[in-house]
Amino acid sequence: MLSPRQIFEDNIRPADLLLKVYRLLEHDAPNTEEGVLRTLRDLVKADHDEGVMVIYNEVFLGMIRERAEVAPRLIRKSALCNLLRQAVVIACTGLETYLPAVMNAHFEELITIKGRSFINIKDKELVGHLSAIRFDLPDALRLLADPDTLFVANKVRLYLETNLSGRRGVHVVGVMFGVEQPWGEIGARLSRKPTELGKLVEDTVSRRNDIVHRADRNKTDLSGEQQQIAPAFAMQAVDTIRHVVTCLDDLIQNQMKQLRAAQPQGAE
Secondary structure (H helix, E strand, O other): OOOHHHHHHHHHHHHHHHHHHHHHHOOOOOEOOHHHHHHHHHHHOOOOOOOEEEEEOOOOEEEEEHHHOOOHHHHOHHHHHHHHHHHHHHHHHHHHHHHHHHHHHHHHHHHHHHHHHHOOOOOHHHHHHHOOOOOOHHHHHHHHHOOOHHHHHHHHHHHHHOOOOHHHHHHHHHHHOOOOOHHHHHHHHHOOOHHHHHHHHHHHHHHHHHHHHHOOOOOOOOOOOOOOOOHHHHHHHHHHHHHHHHHHHHHHHHHHHHHHHHOOOOOO
């Protein structure tokens, strides 16, 4: 069975691939040097009347043959930018898959160890995030008759499965595992300001929402042009989410080890 971290790494790997493909295909215009075209035609034994397109940059030399049915407009830089956009989307999906996965992986053990104190009611952001959970009348009557910690815990777990994202999602999951200042701890490990890291994640998630829901148009100008996206932005987005998740997972694993070690011997 894959661990939450392995699941995350599998999910974010396609983002790395898209960034590499963009780098390979990046070019201003197809190469038209007669000598290069003639050499490549001879190499693949292409007919002289076959339409070919040559891409050449400092890391890649490639020829697209006519039967590939790839028009020049499909690989011009503005079209290739969609690879960068999808890398951002994939990175966010990786984060949003990891957060509920790590909760589910350790949730029952966490409840068994911490009991009714499994929620840190002193953390205002966590309490605020969970304030949207609703208990209907049958739930309330059940709890009055039997204050079942596991019942409440499962309500929390089900809510968190679909409501964990971005900066707050990282904070909520960290606090649930007993990390008092998740972003402070992550920032210390990366030698970065916590607020700066949190903003980078929020900006990435916001951009993902623009890409997925508005074809990468700003929500304040839905009829405007697509927003520009640079390779550096996409690489920063993917790397930041990878580093944040890696640090968070290390913190969670350390917390679980400490919680287990603090259990009295023979306790379940």
